[in-house]
Structures are given as structure tokens and as C-alpha cells.
Amino acid sequence: MSGQPRGYTDLDAPYNAGGNSAWLEKQESRSKRSKWIVIGSFLGLLGLIAIGVALGVTLSRKSSSSSKSSSSGAVNQTDPNDPSTFEKNPNLHQSFYGIAYTPEGSQYPACGNSLDQVITDIQLLSQLTTRIRLYGADCNQSALVLEAIKQTKVNMTVWLANYNIPTDKTPYTRQKQAIQEAIQTYGTDHIGGVTVGNEFMLNYLNANGASDPNSAVGNQGAALLKADIDDTKQMLKDMNVNLQVGNAEAGSYFNTLVLEDVDYGMSNVHPWFANVSIDQAADWTWEFFDEQNVEPAKALSNSPKMYIAETGWPSNSSDAGNESNGPSTASTANLQTFLDTFVCQANQNGTGYFYFEYFDEIWKDQQFGGVEGWWGLFYANRTLKPLTIPDCQSP
Numbered sequence: 001m002s003g004q005p006r007g008y009t010d011l012d013a014p015y016n017a018g019g020n021s022a023w024l025e026k027q028e029s030r031s032k033r034s035k036w037i038v039i040g041s042f043l044g045l046l047g048l049i050a051i052g053v054a055l056g057v058t059l060s061r062k063s064s065s066s067s068k069s070s071s072s073g074a075v076n077q078t079d080p081n082d083p084s085t086f087e088k089n090p091n092l093h094q095s096f097y098g099i100a101y102t103p104e105g106s107q108y109p110a111c112g113n114s115l116d117q118v119i120t121d122i123q124l125l126s127q128l129t130t131r132i133r134l135y136g137a138d139c140n141q142s143a144l145v146l147e148a149i150k151q152t153k154v155n156m157t158v159w160l161a162n163y164n165i166p167t168d169k170t171p172y173t174r175q176k177q178a179i180q181e182a183i184q185t186y187g188t189d190h191i192g193g194v195t196v197g198n199e200f201m202l203n204y205l206n207a208n209g210a211s212d213p214n215s216a217v218g219n220q221g222a223a224l225l226k227a228d229i230d231d232t233k234q235m236l237k238d239m240n241v242n243l244q245v246g247n248a249e250a251g252s253y254f255n256t257l258v259l260e261d262v263d264y265g266m267s268n269v270h271p272w273f274a275n276v277s278i279d280q281a282a283d284w285t286w287e288f289f290d291e292q293n294v295e296p297a298k299a300l301s302n303s304p305k306m307y308i309a310e311t312g313w314p315s316n317s318s319d320a321g322n323e324s325n326g327p328s329t330a331s332t333a334n335l336q337t338f339l340d341t342f343v344c345q346a347n348q349n350g351t352g353y354f355y356f357e358y359f360d361e362i363w364k365d366q367q368f369g370g371v372e373g374w375w376g377l378f379y380a381n382r383t384l385k386p387l388t389i390p391d392c393q394s395p
């Protein structure tokens with residue numbers, strides 16, 4: 001490899017535009033998804049971007065329900081009517097700082113999620129971590145998660161999220177209302193913050209033929225994003241609620257004006273997409289995050305707290321052709337290596353990360369193929385993959 005690739009994106013926005021076809025067409029016509037384009041030096045480092053990633057085509061309700069995975073039997077309860085009496089799986093350990101989670105069936109407008117499934121998920125997740133983050137607020141997912149935390153009585157903090165887009169206020173406003181109602185119903189005891197935006201800048205730049213988040217074009221996108229961030233802050237203020245407001249972005253795409261406007265930033269850092277071999281993956285992830293996110297954030301007057309929003313490794317690919325990305329290869333053995341080299345080490349040195357991700361997501365495999373649907377610790381049916389979960393109590 002000539003020069004270490006330092007950019008990447010995740011390709012897995014769990015949201016679809018829900019009728020915003022202009023934005024969608026633009027994304028799709030620009031390039032086929034998952035095509036990597038070298039954009040040359042970026043922040044003095046090589047950057048890569050993938051095009052047309054965030055907003056996928058709408059899965060019909062039919063296809064999503066016909067492929068629905070089953071969670072029944074994944075967790076047993078001594079009292080079938082009391083979700084707090086769930087049996088613990090001795091193979092699970094509360095070793096993860098946090099985990100990235102989207103309830104099955106939370107892609108608007110198809111939806112189709114259920115409290116029963118979310119309860120199962122929270123029962124399993126609570127055996128691995130005390131923190132989860134969501135990506136959006138469609139399909140009532142904020143309330144479902146908070147209700148499941150209430151019924152399971154677990155120690156869990158959730159970072160709610162509003163997955164806004166540059167070209168249409170409707171998704172933002174719809175999710176804002178859902179978040180407001182969830183806070184009114186459940187209070188803030190189990191909420192760590194509200195994240196506004198998921199790879200908003202990456203998508204805005206791609207759609208406008210630009211790559212530098214702090215260019216003039218970047219600052220135009222940032223103004224749109226900041227308007228929604230500020231509106232969410234105002235909503236919380238009006239509710240007399242004290243919650244942190246943050247933003248999630250691809251690791252190389254944070255705009256400074258946005259970071260100056262938030263309490264925290266969540267950064268996607270993906271060694272697999274950056275063509276890093278598994279034996280270097282954990283170190284690369286930590287170094288990338290430190291250099292590109294932690295140190296720059298420290299230099300800002302508001303010093304936003306930085307988290308890794310996503311990091312992980314795929315266990316499989318739907319086709320052999322996409323199993324490897326340069327030296328990075330999808331396999332269960334490599335996923336195990338990433339767990340063994342990243343999780344407890346990152347806990348020890350105080351990195352706040354959300355492991356990507358809880359379970360394999362069938363809708364992503366159907367929509368995107370390749371490795372997209374295979375990042376889970378659990379299979380889609382909530383069976384643990386043949387993995388040894390690291391055993392170290394997370395901070």
C-alpha cells in the first residue's frame with residue numbers, strides 16, 4: 001500500500017428517504033453505491049468516499065415482512081409476563097462501552113418493528129453493554145426502546161437520534177416530534193443525548209460534487225445541519241430538559257462549525273472500508289480516531305466530547321467478490337480478532353465507542369449486498385455468532 005488510507009465511510013445508514021425522490025435520484029445517478037473514489041489528499045491524508053450511500057430505495061412492506069427474522073426463543077424468562085425476569089446467557093459479558101442499534105423494521109415508511117422484539121434486543125444488549133445509540137427516530141423506535149428499558153429494568157442509557165437530510169425538512173420534523181413525545185413520556189433518566197444528523201456532511205458533499213467538509217460548499221451544508229441542531233436545542237430548552245445534543249458523521253467529514261455547535265461528536269471509523277488488514281485494524285482505528293477527531297475537537301473552544309459512533313468488522317459477504325476490500329477480509333475469525341484486539345484495550349484507554357453492531361440487518365443485505373448485512377455480533381435471528389465475547393467489565 002502506498003500511503004495509509006485514512007478515510008472511509010460506513011455504508012449503512014438505516015434510514016430511507018421515504019418519498020424524497022429528488023434527493024434519492026441525485027444520489028443514485030451520481031454513482032453506484034459502494035464505489036470507492038480516491039479523492040486524494042484530505043487533511044493531509046488519503047481519503048476515500050463512497051457515493052450514494054445514505055438514502056436507499058424503499059423496501060416494500062412485503063419484502064421486509066417476508067424476510068423478517070424471528071426473535072422468539074432467543075431469550076427465556078422465568079415469568080413469561082415479566083421481561084425483567086430474563087435468563088442471562090453465560091457467554092455474554094458486559095464488556096462493550098456501547099453498541100450501535102437499530103430495531104428491526106424501523107425504516108420509514110415500511111416500519112413493522114414491535115415492542116416484543118425490542119424487549120428481546122434490550123435483554124440481550126444489556127448483557128453486553130450499558131449504552132446504546134440509535135440512528136433515527138422513525139417508526140416509534142425511541143419510545144419502543146425506552147419502554148423496553150423500563151420493562152426489563154436494565155441499566156441502559158440510550159442516545160436518541162434524528163436522521164435529518166439536507167433537501168427536505170419533513171423527516172426532521174417528524175422525528176423531532178417523536179423524540180419530544182418519547183421524552184415527555186419517559187423522562188430523561190435513560191437518555192444520554194440527542195444526536196442530530198448521521199453522515200449529513202458526507203452526503204451533502206457527495207451530492208454537491210465536493211469533498212472538503214470545511215470548504216465553502218461544506219459550510220453551506222453545515223448551515224443546514226446547524227439549523228436542525230439549533231432547533232433541537234431550542235425544543236429541549238422549551239421543554240425545560242437538560243440533555244446533550246450531538247452529531248454523528250463519517251470520521252473525515254466533520255465540519256468545524258458543526259462541531260463548535262454540539263456537546264458531542266460521534267465518528268464512524270471503519271478499518272474494513274479503509275482497506276486495513278485485520279492485524280492492524282484495532283491500532284488503526286484508535287489512531288485514526290485520535291488524530292482526526294479527538295485532537296481536533298480538543299482544540300475547539302467548546303471541546304465537544306468525541307465518541308466512535310461505529311467500529312466493527314463484517315463476518316461474511318453475500319458474494320465472494322465483495323468479501324475482501326484490499327487486505328481487509330470479511331470472516332468470523334477476523335471479527336473475533338477485532339473483538340480480541342479492540343474492545344478491552346479501548347475500554348482501558350478511555351475510548352468511548354459504540355460497537356457496530358448488535359445484529360445482522362437483513363434489509364441492508366437485500367438493499368446493498370456485499371458485506372453490508374453482516375456486521376452483527378448476533379445473526380439476524382438473535383443467535384450469537386460463533387464468537388467468544390471478551391470478558392472485561394466496561395467503564
Ligand SMILES: *[C@@H]1O[C@H](CO)[C@@H](O)[C@H](O)[C@H]1NC(C)=O
Pocket residue numbers: 073074075076
Ligand atoms: C429456552 O428454553 C428452552 C426450553 O427449556 C430451551 O430449549 C432453549 O434452549 C432456551 N433458550 C435459550 C436462549 O436459553
Ligand SMILES: *[C@@H]1O[C@H](CO)[C@@H](O)[C@H](O)[C@H]1NC(C)=O
Pocket residue numbers: 130131155156157395
Ligand atoms: C449503570 O451503568 C453506568 C455506565 O453506563 C455505570 O456508571 C453505573 O454504575 C451503572 N449502575 C449500576 C447500578 O450498575
Ligand SMILES: *[C@@H]1O[C@H](CO)[C@@H](O)[C@H](O)[C@H]1NC(C)=O
Pocket residue numbers: 115140143144147
Ligand atoms: C410507541 O411505543 C410506545 C411504547 O411501546 C407505545 O406506548 C405507543 O403507543 C407507541 N406509539 C405508536 C404511535 O405506535
Ligand SMILES: *[C@@H]1O[C@H](CO)[C@@H](O)[C@H](O)[C@H]1NC(C)=O
Pocket residue numbers: 282283284286287341342343345346347349
Ligand atoms: C488504546 O486502545 C487501542 C485498541 O483499542 C490501541 O490500539 C491503542 O494503542 C491504545 N492506545 C493507548 C494510548 O494505549
Ligand SMILES: *[C@@H]1O[C@H](CO)[C@@H](O)[C@H](O)[C@H]1NC(C)=O
Pocket residue numbers: 316317318319
Ligand atoms: C454467508 O453468506 C452466504 C451468501 O449470502 C450465505 O449463503 C451463508 O449462509 C452466510 N453464512 C452465514 C454463517 O450466515
Ligand SMILES: *[C@@H]1O[C@H](CO)[C@@H](O)[C@H](O)[C@H]1NC(C)=O
Pocket residue numbers: 001005036275324325326327
Ligand atoms: C481498497 O481495495 C479495493 C478492492 O480491492 C481497491 O479497489 C481499492 O483501490 C483499494 N483502495 C486503496 C486505497 O488501497
Ligand SMILES: *[C@@H]1O[C@H](CO)[C@@H](O)[C@H](O)[C@H]1NC(C)=O
Pocket residue numbers: 032033034035321322368369370371372
Ligand atoms: C460487489 O462487487 C462488485 C464487483 O466488484 C461491485 O460492482 C459491487 O459494487 C460490489 N457491491 C458491494 C455491495 O460492495
Ligand SMILES: *[C@@H]1O[C@H](CO)[C@@H](O)[C@H](O)[C@H]1NC(C)=O
Pocket residue numbers: 379380381382383
Ligand atoms: C440463526 O441463524 C444462524 C445463521 O443463519 C443459524 O446457523 C442458526 O441455526 C439460527 N438459529 C436458530 C435458533 O434458528
